[in-house]
Amino acid sequence: MKSINKSKQGKRNRINGSRWEAKVRADLESKGWNISRFCNNVDNEGNIVPAKSTKFRSNTHGFPDFLIWKWVSFPKDLDNIAYVLGEAGEKWKQVAMNQLKKSNLGSMSFYVIIGVECKSNGYLDKIEKSKGEILIRNGVFTFLVVAKKSKDEKDKRKVVPKYTIQYKKSYGW
Numbered sequence: 001m002k003s004i005n006k007s008k009q010g011k012r013n014r015i016n017g018s019r020w021e022a023k024v025r026a027d028l029e030s031k032g033w034n035i036s037r038f039c040n041n042v043d044n045e046g047n048i049v050p051a052k053s054t055k056f057r058s059n060t061h062g063f064p065d066f067l068i069w070k071w072v073s074f075p076k077d078l079d080n081i082a083y084v085l086g087e088a089g090e091k092w093k094q095v096a097m098n099q100l101k102k103s104n105l106g107s108m109s110f111y112v113i114i115g116v117e118c119k120s121n122g123y124l125d126k127i128e129k130s131k132g133e134i135l136i137r138n139g140v141f142t143f144l145v146v147a148k149k150s151k152d153e154k155d156k157r158k159v160v161p162k163y164t165i166q167y168k169k170s171y172g173w
Helices: 006-030 078-084 089-102 126-137
Strands: 034-037 040-042 048-050 066-074 108-118 143-151 159-168
Touching: 006 034, 006 066, 006 108, 006 143, 006 159, 040 126, 066 078, 108 126, 108 159, 126 143
Parallel strands: 108 143
Antiparallel strands: 034 066, 040 048, 066 108, 143 159
């Protein structure tokens, strides 16, 4: 039985994680989103505080990994938003169109602010879930999205991000 060197495994995991974050960032930039590192975190009492960096991990700060935003015009930009919101994006698109019809406006424009956490397996742990709930409850983000690895439909060898909504503000759907 081969023993696992924890130090080497940790280095590989950190390198693979940063590679995945770079890939997700490039994908979102190609779709026209503005991206910034989210440099805040949530403490034990539920307060939003600046994230601490250590001398070993100066580039990995808060939760979630990225803050993305975009000035959107309805109904023109709905497809781009639906792409980032993943499977629930189509439902959100329908709700947004219904709201637009009810308001009797031809179009609307506003900022959409989304938090993006990059995870290879697509799952948040217990602490991250509680932080996500606090950030949504405090109105920091409209949505919290997890970018997980998935196979490209056209080329099965290629790994691409798949976005799924973890938390959202309540819009009645």
